[in-house]
Amino acid sequence: MSEKYFADQFDDEEVLFVFRKHPIVMRKGLIFAMLAVLLGTVPSLIKPEYSVYFIGLACGLILGILLILPSWIGWYFSVFIITDQRLIQITQKGLFHRSVVDMGLNQIQMVNYEIDGLQATLLGFGTIVMQTFVGDLVIHEIHHPAEIQKKLLEVLRDRGIAATPGESRAQQLATQDEEA
Numbered sequence: 001m002s003e004k005y006f007a008d009q010f011d012d013e014e015v016l017f018v019f020r021k022h023p024i025v026m027r028k029g030l031i032f033a034m035l036a037v038l039l040g041t042v043p044s045l046i047k048p049e050y051s052v053y054f055i056g057l058a059c060g061l062i063l064g065i066l067l068i069l070p071s072w073i074g075w076y077f078s079v080f081i082i083t084d085q086r087l088i089q090i091t092q093k094g095l096f097h098r099s100v101v102d103m104g105l106n107q108i109q110m111v112n113y114e115i116d117g118l119q120a121t122l123l124g125f126g127t128i129v130m131q132t133f134v135g136d137l138v139i140h141e142i143h144h145p146a147e148i149q150k151k152l153l154e155v156l157r158d159r160g161i162a163a164t165p166g167e168s169r170a171q172q173l174a175t176q177d178e179e180a
Contacts, residue, residue: 006081006088008102014084016155021078022125022143029071033064040064070094080139082155087130089139106161107132111152113145 005015040060044053077092087108089101108130115126126145130137130152142148156162 006090008088008100009083010085013086016082016084017151018082019080019143019148021075021139021141022123023075024119024123024125025141026068026071026075029068033068036060036063036067082152084155084159089137101137103132103137105156105159107134108152108156108161109133111149111156113142113149115145 005018009015037057037060040056040058040063041053043056046052073095074092077090077098079090081088081090082105084105086105087101087103089103091099091101093099110131112129112131113126114129115121120126124144125141128139128142128145128149130139
């Protein structure tokens, strides 16, 4: 029996690769943490002493860590696992809410990606859209979406599944509307 990488892994299942969202998803928590550190230095403006400055800075750092912790937990524990049988999307929202999407690889029809805007281009994140028999699975803010799409298509091709990159469902509908 092989080693299990996650709790719901089948005995005959092999994990091929794991990916997660870009760290940019923590930006809100990071901004609040930086503001907390800055706020911790304000008492030294009122009473300019080194002891007040360092105590305020230490309190600001502790508050900053507490403010960024939920964002970090949400990023770190939200993962996408590709096995030889299925795709598992585990999304952690806050401290006590977790959702899991489990989809067989044979349900994936098409895999597309989109990098939209200057920030996404410079920082290397984008959106992956997977068309399935049930509907579109849209995954936002994925780190290096072109590489993830390529790996996913290789896995599908190796398994004999004919998923192809192409137009998204919205693009196909827009093309049909233009033709009509």
